[in-house]
Amino acid sequence: MGWVPKPTVSKLVPKVPPLPGVPGASRRQQYSASTKRTLVEVAEDLFTEHGYANASLDAIVAGAEVTKGALYHHFSGKQALFEAVFEKVESSTAKRIEQEMKGVKDPWDKALTGLRSFLAAVQEPAYRRIVIQDGPAVLGYERYREQEERSAFAVVQDIVRTVLTSGGHKVDDDMIATFARIFFGALSSAGESVSGASDAVAAAQRVETAIGFILTGIQTLTDQGVALTGDVLDGLRHDA
Amino acid sequence: MGWVPKPTVSKLVPKVPPLPGVPGASRRQQYSASTKRTLVEVAEDLFTEHGYANASLDAIVAGAEVTKGALYHHFSGKQALFEAVFEKVESSTAKRIEQEMKGVKDPWDKALTGLRSFLAAVQEPAYRRIVIQDGPAVLGYERYREQEERSAFAVVQDIVRTVLTSGGHKVDDDMIATFARIFFGALSSAGESVSGASDAVAAAQRVETAIGFILTGIQTLTDQGVALTGDVLDGLRHDA
DNA sequence: CGGACTCACATACCGTGAGTACGTACCCAA
DNA sequence: TTGGGTACGTACTCACGGTATGTGAGTCCG
Numbered sequence: 001m002g003w004v005p006k007p008t009v010s011k012l013v014p015k016v017p018p019l020p021g022v023p024g025a026s027r028r029q030q031y032s033a034s035t036k037r038t039l040v041e042v043a044e045d046l047f048t049e050h051g052y053a054n055a056s057l058d059a060i061v062a063g064a065e066v067t068k069g070a071l072y073h074h075f076s077g078k079q080a081l082f083e084a085v086f087e088k089v090e091s092s093t094a095k096r097i098e099q100e101m102k103g104v105k106d107p108w109d110k111a112l113t114g115l116r117s118f119l120a121a122v123q124e125p126a127y128r129r130i131v132i133q134d135g136p137a138v139l140g141y142e143r144y145r146e147q148e149e150r151s152a153f154a155v156v157q158d159i160v161r162t163v164l165t166s167g168g169h170k171v172d173d174d175m176i177a178t179f180a181r182i183f184f185g186a187l188s189s190a191g192e193s194v195s196g197a198s199d200a201v202a203a204a205q206r207v208e209t210a211i212g213f214i215l216t217g218i219q220t221l222t223d224q225g226v227a228l229t230g231d232v233l234d235g236l237r238h239d240a
Numbered sequence: 241m242g243w244v245p246k247p248t249v250s251k252l253v254p255k256v257p258p259l260p261g262v263p264g265a266s267r268r269q270q271y272s273a274s275t276k277r278t279l280v281e282v283a284e285d286l287f288t289e290h291g292y293a294n295a296s297l298d299a300i301v302a303g304a305e306v307t308k309g310a311l312y313h314h315f316s317g318k319q320a321l322f323e324a325v326f327e328k329v330e331s332s333t334a335k336r337i338e339q340e341m342k343g344v345k346d347p348w349d350k351a352l353t354g355l356r357s358f359l360a361a362v363q364e365p366a367y368r369r370i371v372i373q374d375g376p377a378v379l380g381y382e383r384y385r386e387q388e389e390r391s392a393f394a395v396v397q398d399i400v401r402t403v404l405t406s407g408g409h410k411v412d413d414d415m416i417a418t419f420a421r422i423f424f425g426a427l428s429s430a431g432e433s434v435s436g437a438s439d440a441v442a443a444a445q446r447v448e449t450a451i452g453f454i455l456t457g458i459q460t461l462t463d464q465g466v467a468l469t470g471d472v473l474d475g476l477r478h479d480a
Numbered sequence: 481c482g483g484a485c486t487c488a489c490a491t492a493c494c495g496t497g498a499g500t501a502c503g504t505a506c507c508c509a510a
Numbered sequence: 511t512t513g514g515g516t517a518c519g520t521a522c523t524c525a526c527g528g529t530a531t532g533t534g535a536g537t538c539c540g
Contacts, residue, residue, distance in 0.1 A: 026508075032517065051377070053293065056497060068499080069519050078498065112473065137291070137377035141432060178433060178446040182454075185429020186422045192381060193421040205470065206418040212473040214422075216466070217457020226456070230445065233352065233452040268536055272488060296526060308528080309490050318527065 036074045038064045044085045048126045052082055052134040082130075082138055086147060089130050093121045094151035101155075107162040108219060114159050115187070115211055118152070119204055122191025132188055148184075156184045163215070167222030175228055186211070276314045278304045284325045288366045292322055292374040322370075322378055326387060329370050333361045334391035341395075347402040348459060354399050355427070355451055358392070359444055362431025372428055388424075396424045403455070407462030415468055426451070 042063040046055040057078055061071050075081045097117040104110040121127050131152075136144045157180035164171045164179065190207045197203035226232065282303040286295040297318055301311050315321045337357040344350040361367050371392075376384045397420035404411050404419060430447045437443035466472065 029516095035517085053377075057499090058497070067519050070517070072499075073517060132376075133381060134377050136372075137293075137374050141373060141436065145432075145436065174442075175446055175450070178430075178443070179450045181433040182426045182430050182447070182450055185432075186426040189425020189428075190418075190422050192385075192425075193418060196381065196385065202414075203418070206415055207422070209468060209470050209472060210415070210419045210422055212470075213461065213466075213468055214454055214457065216472050217454065217459075217461050219457075220460055221453065221457050226453075228449060228453055230449050230452075232449060232456050266537075268487070271536095275488085297528090298526070307490050310488070312528075313488060 032074075035064065035066055035070055039066070039071060039074060039081065040084050040088060043081050044089065044126060044130070047082065047085055047134070048129050051129060052078075052138050057081075079138065082134075083143075083147075086130055086135060086139065089126050090147065090151045093124075093127050093131075094155055097121060097152070097155055107159070107166050108215060111159045111163055111215060112208070112212065114155060115208065118156075118187050119191055119194055119207060121152075122188065123195040123200070128191075128195060132192070153180065153184050156180050156187065163218065164222070164228065166219075167225070169222065169227060171228055179228075272314075275304065275306055275310055279306070279311060279314060279321070280324050280328060283321050284329065284366060284370070287322065287325055287374070288369045291369060292318075292378050297321075319378065322374075323383075323387075326370055326375060326379065329366050330387065330391045333364075333367050333371075334395055337361060337392070337395055347399070347406050348455060351399045351403055351455060352448070352452070354395060355448065358396075358427050359431055359434055359447060361392075362428065363435040363440070368431070368435060372432070393420065393424050396420050396427065403458065404462070404468065406459075407465070409462065409467060411468055419468075 039060065043055070043060050046060055046063065049055070057068060057071060060081075061068050064070075071081065075084065097114060100117045101110055101114050104113045122132065135147075139147065157176065160180040160183055161171075161176050164176060190211065194200055194203045194207055279300065283295070283300050286300055286303065289295070297308060297311060300321075301308050304310075311321065315324065337354060340357045341350055341354050344353045362372065375387075379387065397416065400420040400423055401411075401416050404416060430451065434440055434443045434447055
């Protein structure tokens with residue numbers, strides 16, 4: 001219908017100067033990057049609080065004080081926005097875990113340190129909700145996996161590699177990847193069990209004990225020179 | 241507004257007699273139960289194929305040859321329908337796993353049998369998509385957990401208990417639950433890694449080896465009389 | 481056996497929210 | 511100065527979950 005365009009108030013001038021941005025970028029580019037960051041930050045909050053499905057784009061753009069036009073200028077859709085949030089949360093978490101493991105040298109000790117960091121991270125609402133809970137369902141397991149592959153999972157895989165080869169064994173990469181995936185799943189579940197518990201501290205203690213028990217078992221085997229082959233299954237039978 | 245009711249064709253008479261249902265129920269109750277079953281079955285297919293979010297109620301009721309009125313008569317909403325599907329898939333899976341573990345006596349051997357059954361189950365599209373992928377996001381972790389608690393997870397917990405106490409140790413229930421949760425997460429991830437692999441058989445082999453390795457380590461420790469306490473962590477340091 | 485009542489749906493409608501088409505203001509380069 | 515492109519804003523569509531209400535067959539009771 002005949003629609004008379006109303007003069008739009010200039011929203012291009014943010015209330016706050018957009019953080020000392022990249023110096024090589026023009027003013028417009030800095031403003032643009034600023035609104036994009038804001039969008040992602042607001043989305044992170046709302047996705048965390050209400051979950052992906054119950055966080056509406058209207059609420060997000062309102063929180064960022066822009067409109068859907070801006071959102072769809074920067075992202076192809078809701079899922080793409082989620083992906084950006086996902087990547088931010090995951091990479092920052094992985095970076096922090098790596099940081100905390102920096103100084104530790106002994107591989108087993110390093111594993112324990114990493115475990116504690118991961119347990120702490122997995123209790124944060126953002127990581128819990130966005131990465132663990134909604135991540136697989138929203139991105140699909142395929143994309144979810146390739147995102148993980150180069151962040152939190154990479155850390156776990158690295159630890160697993162050093163631990164498994166610490167006995168001087170040769171372990172092929174597929175096997176390490178499998179082991180890492182198993183451990184990653186175990187850690188995620190462990191994190192859930194901790195954050196869902198009434199007494200988080202005691203729960204975390206139990207998790208550390210359990211994982212420690214498993215690690216000790218592995219360590220004992222590698223010390224004994226037991227190799228990671230199909231043969232290990234034979235040793236399990238008829239001796240209980 | 242003034243609306244003239246059109247005569248509705250009787251949909252109460254299904255094309256097929258509703259399977260020799262419960263004899264003690266009236267004809268009406270049997271028909272009703274039949275459409276409810278149909279609804280759940282169709283929903284299971286569509287949820288599996290397109291995922292929860294992309295499976296519309298319109299498509300489901302069309303597939304079941306009813307209308308939304310029928311759906312909302314039997315279920316309070318889409319989520320409740322999903323919950324029914326979830327419960328069906330999960331309980332039937334758990335039942336089958338238990339069945340396959342029936343004959344085995346040796347606890348370690350039993351664990352391996354259960355592992356193989358679980359790996360098979362977790363590769364089925366319905367279980368994968370509905371229980372593993374969409375389950376946590378749709379139901380929320382709380383409900384998801386209490387649903388699991390009395391089916392697939394219960395099986396894992398039972399195995400874990402017999403394995404951990406096979407050395408004659410006393411292990412308190414919280415610890416067993418923690419261990420079981422860790423293992424359940426490990427197995428879920430393992431299943432994903434199998435079903436996502438290009439060579440599923442080889443991947444399953446690797447998973448069995450890895451889990452077997454872990455189990456062997458645990459077995460070795462329990463044989464040595466190592467208890468599940470926080471002390472195990474001390475043994476990990478400075479001996480690599 | 482027949483009328484009242486209830487159950488198991490069908491129909492039409494609404495609100496919400498993701499996505500889109502299009503217009504416009506502002507910045508920057510030439 | 512001006513043309514063009516970028517960075518949005520505005521108004522809209524459409525799909526989908528959910529609801530209000532109607533209706534006729536089944537059931538029960540006298």
